Amino acid sequence: xxxxxxxxxxxxxxxxxxxxxxxxxxxxxxxxxxxxxxxxxxxxxxxxxxxxxxxxxxxxxxxxxxxxxxxxxxxxxxxxxxxxxxxxxxxxxxxxxxxxxxxxxxxxxxxxxxxxxxxxxxxxxxxxxxxxxxxxxxxxxxxxxxxxxxxxxxxxxxxxxxxxxxxxxxxxxxxxxxxxxxxxxxxxxxxxxxxxxxxxxxxxxxxxxxxxxxxxxxxxxxxxxxxxxxxxxxxxxxxxxxxxxxxxxxxxxxxxxxxxxxxxxxxxxxxxxxxxxxxxxxxxxxxxxxxxxxxxxxxxxxxxxxxxxxxxxxxxxxxxxxxxxxxxxxxxxxxxxxxxxxxxxxxxxxxxxxxxxxxxxxxxxxxxxxxxxxxxxxxxxxxxxxxxxxxxxxxxxxxxxxxxxxxxxxxxxxxxxxxxxxxxxxxxxxxxxxxxxxxxxxxxxxxxxxxxxxxxxxxxxxxxxxxxxxxxxxxxxxxxxxxxxxxxxxxxxxxxxxxxxxxxxxxxxxxxxxxxxxxxxxxxxxxxxxxxxxxxxxxxxxxxxxx
Ligand SMILES: [Zn+2]
Numbered sequence: 001x002x003x004x005x006x007x008x009x010x011x012x013x014x015x016x017x018x019x020x021x022x023x024x025x026x027x028x029x030x031x032x033x034x035x036x037x038x039x040x041x042x043x044x045x046x047x048x049x050x051x052x053x054x055x056x057x058x059x060x061x062x063x064x065x066x067x068x069x070x071x072x073x074x075x076x077x078x079x080x081x082x083x084x085x086x087x088x089x090x091x092x093x094x095x096x097x098x099x100x101x102x103x104x105x106x107x108x109x110x111x112x113x114x115x116x117x118x119x120x121x122x123x124x125x126x127x128x129x130x131x132x133x134x135x136x137x138x139x140x141x142x143x144x145x146x147x148x149x150x151x152x153x154x155x156x157x158x159x160x161x162x163x164x165x166x167x168x169x170x171x172x173x174x175x176x177x178x179x180x181x182x183x184x185x186x187x188x189x190x191x192x193x194x195x196x197x198x199x200x201x202x203x204x205x206x207x208x209x210x211x212x213x214x215x216x217x218x219x220x221x222x223x224x225x226x227x228x229x230x231x232x233x234x235x236x237x238x239x240x241x242x243x244x245x246x247x248x249x250x251x252x253x254x255x256x257x258x259x260x261x262x263x264x265x266x267x268x269x270x271x272x273x274x275x276x277x278x279x280x281x282x283x284x285x286x287x288x289x290x291x292x293x294x295x296x297x298x299x300x301x302x303x304x305x306x307x308x309x310x311x312x313x314x315x316x317x318x319x320x321x322x323x324x325x326x327x328x329x330x331x332x333x334x335x336x337x338x339x340x341x342x343x344x345x346x347x348x349x350x351x352x353x354x355x356x357x358x359x360x361x362x363x364x365x366x367x368x369x370x371x372x373x374x375x376x377x378x379x380x381x382x383x384x385x386x387x388x389x390x391x392x393x394x395x396x397x398x399x400x401x402x403x404x405x406x407x408x409x410x411x412x413x414x415x416x417x418x419x420x421x422x423x424x425x426x427x428x429x430x431x432x433x434x435x436x437x438x439x440x441x442x443x444x445x446x447x448x449x450x451x452x453x454x455x456x457x458x459x460x461x462x463x464x465x466x467x468x469x470x471x472x473x474x475x476x477x478x479x480x481x482x483x484x485x486x487x488x489x490x491x492x493x494x495x496x497x498x499x500x501x502x503x504x505x506x507x508x509x510x511x512x513x514x515x516x517x518x519x520x521x522x523x524x525x526x527x528x529x530x531x532x533x534x535x536x537x538x539x540x541x542x543x544x545x546x547x
Contacts, residue, residue: 056141125442231378262492291322321349329502343458394457
């Protein structure tokens, strides 16, 4: 209700229920600690452990400190949510919220304006810095009471392996894809240098404000500047959807049809009655797409404001992936009704979206003829600017936070280390020095919002690994970027084998059920982007690569 009928009443009700639910989980998590040294069945032990890990933030047992932490967390969240940068403080019209900032970063090609807006947005986090330092202290105290070294170690304990091994695991995955990222970076730098001149040095890191996104985490918006010549795939899904006037409901039906074609049961009637698919005219809603499992049984819904675009078409597949996953594990004990690890849930729908190939569009009669694979560079570049460009950012947010929670990075060094990591992983730097008077990590929602971030990195890796495994099961012999598992019952069976395990077994078991391997593997990304990788090699001959 708080999302589809935004009023003061629903906001208050939501805050109250959220608080009650957090208190309840906290109580259960603490109660679970009492059984730490009791011998119980492995299945029960796993549930007790998961209970202890179910909170992202643990408030200390001392009531004053608990209240202080809750207040700080709410204040940081609100500071971000209300964050606005005003060009002229006396003119409210000149104030930009994150939506407007995002739009300017995406569409403006005026270097001065981009820099001004970028620097403007990074002022909203200044008031959070002191709060964040105190937040770290208090949330660590709570985590310690549950037996963890600090909050970061608690987060890393969710991955069915020792916390340090998990850190090494992420480094290993990054090392697999880094060479491709570095090439994409080098090519983007050349093109940005052509466009913006000396602001973009021919070697060294790329200025943080020129990649089409306030955090430089998704470069799709600079596609017109970097897309290969003659790489137009010859069709536009957005245009097809508009020309045929495919309604939002029909777009979702097409998505559902993909899942049923591989053997999943149709969505319940209530899904169609209770989902929000278009923006209502009569009230305020949160349009940001999301999937819901209201009763943890079969009241599945999605909430979106669907437009006839290729992007929304993909998002529908993403959200439905959450719903089909939720239903696959709905018979398990409640604590096991979750993703194998938090990367899996985000990866499922994206895996299916990778099957939305030109051949698939031909099979469902949206397209007459699939373009020749020689025209794939455009499609691949488009995906790379989103999925490859994201990887280092997906990794570094928690690299920073883990160091902060462990005390390795102290408040005086918050900003310096943030930018060291951004340069190290992303090859990106601010135009002017960002001293420790700033708190730039706070300008990314997940930091003040205290949402762990590694899951997005994992999801980005896993979806290609899933896609490669499923394509093989489906018998696809085409290049990986042309494989679709549409109508493959075999692939569907294996996918369901993994989904139906929920969180009942370590994620390695779930991964094995689908891929046959117990290790996450980023080489599927390299397979998928092989034609682009080769093309980049040609473009970069004799040119500087790296920073
Ligand atoms: Zn999602």
